[in-house]
Each structure stands twice: as C-alpha cells, then as structure tokens.
Amino acid sequence: MSRIVQFSKAGGPEVLSFIDTAVRAPGPTEVRVRVKAIGINRAESMWRLDDYIEPVKFPAGLGYEAAGVVDAVGSDVEGIAVGDDVNVMPSFSMNDYGTYGEIIVVPEHAIVPHPKSLSYAQAASIWMMFVTAYGALIEDAKVGAGDFVVIPAASSSVGLAAIQLANFAGATTIALTRTADKRQTLLGTGATHVIVTDETDFVGEIERITGGQGARVVFDPVGGPNFAKLISVMSFQGIAFIYGALAQGPTEIPVLKMIAKMQTVKAHNIWLTSGDPARRKAAVEYVLKGLEQGKLKPIIDREFQFDDMVEVHRYLEQNGQFGKIVVNV
Known part of the structure; x- marks a missing residue:
C-alpha cells in the first residue's frame, strides 16, 4: 500500500x-x-x-x-x-x-x-522552473548578448530560473518585484537590474536602463493591467511571453502600438518543450550542462x-x- x-x-x-x-x-x-x-x-x-x-x-x-x-x-x-x-x-x-x-x-x-x-x-x-523558462527564452526567443529581458514576479521559482537562464545566455536581466524586501536577494541571485514596482515607475526605469531601445523579451506570469505597460517598453519586434494569470483579471493588449512596432505576444507553457521528445532531450541536456557549470542552481x-x-x-x-x-x- x-x-x-x-x-x-x-x-x-x-x-x-x-x-x-x-x-x-x-x-x-x-x-x-x-x-x-x-x-x-x-x-x-x-x-x-x-x-x-x-x-x-x-x-x-x-x-x-x-x-x-x-x-x-x-x-x-x-x-x-x-x-x-x-x-x-x-x-x-x-x-x-x-x-x-x-x-x-x-x-x-x-x-x-x-x-x-x-x-x-x-x-x-528544478524541472518545471528551468524547462518552462528555457522553452521561452532559449528555445524560442534565443536570447543572447545585447538583449534585455524583463522578468515580472521575479522571485517566483520560474522567475528565478529565467534570471539564471538569461544570464547563462549572455542577456541582461531586469527583474520586477512589488516590494523592496526582495531587491537585494534578487541581485544576489544574479539579476542585473531590479525594479521595485510599488516604489518606482517601472516603465520609465526600463526605458532608462535600455537607453530608450526597450526590452526585446518580456517573460510574464501575471497579466492584468500592467501587461499593456510591459508591451509599451518592448523594443521593435520585441516578444512577450505570458505564462500565467496571477492578476486574475482582464489583460488588455494595445493592438495598434503592437502593430506599429511589429511586436509579438505568445501564450506559453512547458508542454511545447516537454511534450516533444527532441525538444525535451535538448532542454534536459541544456539544464544539466548549466547545473554542472554552476550557472544554474x-x-x-x-x-x-x-x-x-x-x-x-x-x-x-x-x-x-x-x-x-x-x-x-
């Protein structure tokens, strides 16, 4: 039994x-x-x-x-x-x-x-957190040097995995958190920049950090009223992944602004990667390599x-x- x-x-x-x-x-x-x-x-x-x-x-x-x-x-x-x-x-x-x-x-x-x-x-x-983030950032967006990646709800397990994976690929991470008590821990985890959204205009701060060019990738599990703001700080042909609905309310998309900048919004979950044998094998190998090198923890x-x-x-x-x-x- x-x-x-x-x-x-x-x-x-x-x-x-x-x-x-x-x-x-x-x-x-x-x-x-x-x-x-x-x-x-x-x-x-x-x-x-x-x-x-x-x-x-x-x-x-x-x-x-x-x-x-x-x-x-x-x-x-x-x-x-x-x-x-x-x-x-x-x-x-x-x-x-x-x-x-x-x-x-x-x-x-x-x-x-x-x-x-x-x-x-x-x-x-490790597997839900790293493979979910891997599928969006590494497999799909192919982030690398020169890319800014915005990560809302950064203290979640998948958010922390996204920080590590983006860093591993050479991108610059911008972690969003609601309260200041997680700022130093996020920096210690490897986030290049941390924005406390209850204290700071994150739109203006992301524009400052990116020199006005915007972030190529947003990796968001929240949705809700801030999603349109996140899209506003994306670069030309930027891509936003939405993989959760923590806000539990309507998520508006600024269609005309997206058309002007030729941006993409994708719904995302782990199944695209873990449900395909070849993709699953590649993801496991990538995560194991990162763990062996001490880049992923x-x-x-x-x-x-x-x-x-x-x-x-x-x-x-x-x-x-x-x-x-x-x-x-």
Missing part, C-alpha cells in the same frame, strides 16, 4: 486528503518510483480549484514533479533500471498521473536523470513534510515565497 493525495471536489487546501491505495504494477511504458521529494507548483493549486488549463476529472490526484528511486519498470522501458535515482519532469496530464504520493507510477518519457550534484529535494525543484524557499500537504498549499497561496517549495517524503 502507498499513501497518495487526492481531492473529490474543487476548493481550498482543506479538500486535499490522504488515501491509502494499492501499489500497482507499471504498464509497458511506465516507471514506478519510490518518492523522496516533491516539487510544488502554482499549477497544482489552480488544478485543485479546477481553474487550470483543462477540467479536472474527480476524484483527482495532483503533482508534476518528484525525485526518487526507481521501484519497478514496464516491459518496454529501456535505459531505466530498478534502483536508479531519477526525477519526474512535468510532461503529462494530472488527470492521468500525479506525483503527490509515497510510491507513484509515471510515463517513461517523464523520467529524467537525477543530477549527481543535487539532493533529492533540490532535484525535485536550485533555489528552495522552504521544505515541508508529506503529512503537511494541506499546510503546504496554504503557504503556497500566500504568494510570499522566494523560490521553490519542496515536500520531503
């Missing part, structure tokens, strides 16, 4: 419950993992609320990331053996699989090598225990974390 976390109706953290379930054998292309740590993502609280990119089928499990030890493999699985240390990358529907459990079964394609230099907790934190805000999963989601929804929340199993 294994404990997993499920919920039978949409709602607050209190709808999460622990269920004892029989450990099943993996199918032909599946891998069973004894979980050591779980990475927690904003997507999972949206899933719990049934307010995510697909409707929930109840009763539902949840969870996209984990690190652990292979417990069993399906008959058609190659290159993965019982006893291997592995990680689970987001690359499946939570209607089909989940990582909130002591022992889980996931598709073979979701398994990635465990970086040797990282603990289980660190490894459980996991940043953990706080660690919890598996029994505290309800409290974990309450903490997640306070929106105060700097980096990733991880649960040890």
Whole structure:
C-alpha cells in the first residue's frame, strides 16, 4: 500500500486528503518510483480549484514533479533500471498521473536523470522552473548578448530560473518585484537590474536602463493591467511571453502600438518543450550542462513534510515565497 493525495471536489487546501491505495504494477511504458521529494507548483493549486488549463476529472490526484528511486519498470522501458535515482519532469496530464504520493507510477518519457550534484529535494525543484523558462527564452526567443529581458514576479521559482537562464545566455536581466524586501536577494541571485514596482515607475526605469531601445523579451506570469505597460517598453519586434494569470483579471493588449512596432505576444507553457521528445532531450541536456557549470542552481524557499500537504498549499497561496517549495517524503 502507498499513501497518495487526492481531492473529490474543487476548493481550498482543506479538500486535499490522504488515501491509502494499492501499489500497482507499471504498464509497458511506465516507471514506478519510490518518492523522496516533491516539487510544488502554482499549477497544482489552480488544478485543485479546477481553474487550470483543462477540467479536472474527480476524484483527482495532483503533482508534476518528484525525485526518487526507481521501484519497478514496464516491459518496454529501456535505459531505466530498478534502483536508479531519477526525477519526474512535468510532461503529462494530472488527470492521468500525479506525483503527490509515497510510491507513484509515471510515463517513461517523464523520467529524467537525477543530477549527481543535487539532493533529492533540490532535484525535485528544478524541472518545471528551468524547462518552462528555457522553452521561452532559449528555445524560442534565443536570447543572447545585447538583449534585455524583463522578468515580472521575479522571485517566483520560474522567475528565478529565467534570471539564471538569461544570464547563462549572455542577456541582461531586469527583474520586477512589488516590494523592496526582495531587491537585494534578487541581485544576489544574479539579476542585473531590479525594479521595485510599488516604489518606482517601472516603465520609465526600463526605458532608462535600455537607453530608450526597450526590452526585446518580456517573460510574464501575471497579466492584468500592467501587461499593456510591459508591451509599451518592448523594443521593435520585441516578444512577450505570458505564462500565467496571477492578476486574475482582464489583460488588455494595445493592438495598434503592437502593430506599429511589429511586436509579438505568445501564450506559453512547458508542454511545447516537454511534450516533444527532441525538444525535451535538448532542454534536459541544456539544464544539466548549466547545473554542472554552476550557472544554474536550485533555489528552495522552504521544505515541508508529506503529512503537511494541506499546510503546504496554504503557504503556497500566500504568494510570499522566494523560490521553490519542496515536500520531503
């Protein structure tokens, strides 16, 4: 038997419950993992609320990331053996699989090598954050020297990954944060510039930093009323990626201004990269290279225990974390 976390109706953290379930054998292309740590993502609280990119089928499990030890493999699985240390990358529907459990079964394609230099907790934190940012900044926009990259909500795990990846590629990062208490930590994380939006006119400050040329890339998980302002500080043929809706309100797009500067707005999520075998392989190799060179590093805000999963989601929804929340199993 294994404990997993499920919920039978949409709602607050209190709808999460622990269920004892029989450990099943993996199918032909599946891998069973004894979980050591779980990475927690904003997507999972949206899933719990049934307010995510697909409707929930109840009763539902949840969870996209984990690190652990292979417990069993399906008959058609190659290159993965019982006893291997592995990680689970987001690359499946939570209607089909989940990582909130002591022992889980996931598709073979979701398994990635465990970086040797990282603990289980660190490894459980990296794949959603780095691959989401990689897909936009490295794979699509191909940022590099001379590019300015604006990163709102920069203290989130994906925001911090974006700072590191843009730096790794040679671009100049402009991190946005609402309050001054995160300024020094963001600078210490590698942000070239930090703008405190509650204190400063970020439009004017970005224009100053970029010498009036604007930022070629905006990587935004917020949307809402500030999105049009972000577009106004983009360069000619600049590109804005929107990968979240933290503002939870209408997001207006200044169409005529965009036409004048031939700008692009793209909706973005991890699936474009993690759902394609060739792109997924390239992303994993890039992240592993950055980790080996010390250019990319996991940043953990706080660690919890598996029994505290309800409290974990309450903490997640306070929106105060700097980096990733991880649960040890």
